[in-house]
Amino acid sequence: MFEDPHLPTPHVARERIQLVDARNRPCGSAWRSEMRRFRFWHRATYVVVVNARGELCVQRRTLTKEVFPGGLDLAAGGVVGAGEAVHLAARRELEEELGIRGATLVPAGGFVHARGGNHIFGSLYRVEHDGPLTLQAEEVAEAFWLPPAEALALAEVTPDTRQAVEVLRDAGLLGAAS
Secondary structure, eight states: OOOOTTSOOOOOOOOEEEEEOTTSOEEEEEEHHHHHHHTOEEEEEEEEEEOTTSOEEEEEEOTTOSSSTTOEESSEEEEOBTTOOHHHHHHHHHHHHHOOOSOOOEEEEEEEEOOTTOEEEEEEEEEEOOSOOOOOTTTEEEEEEEOHHHHHHOTTBOHHHHHHHHHHHHTTOSOTTO
């Protein structure tokens, strides 16, 4: 993993991650640092938050994130813990990162992201939300709303969340604003 000497030391949570094989079948667990170092296949959740105007919630990652520090995420989410159900991981990540509780998670399929040393089976959800956001200070530096086309045009978007939104867009699940 590349570390930029100009950025703060990344924070790597000490947690067990659900590992899967190349067919998305559970095959054990590993510490998050091992999963990153050895580029193991794993599961992650992507919750695309859309407001009533059809805009996406865009999050700026903190500079202490282990991958893509300071980048832009087009979805809330993260890796699935060992033994954790995917839909529960999605709900947990949405609550932790943006403070959105009790929202209806609409399953929107999945995708495989195998680029840049990442090997991810992504589970995709869509949530409509117009209420306040409570940002997780350790992970989210700021959040703002943009139409999908503008959000996708941003250069700093993380490749996996870009792919997640493109999957939603291509399936016609972003609405007329896309």
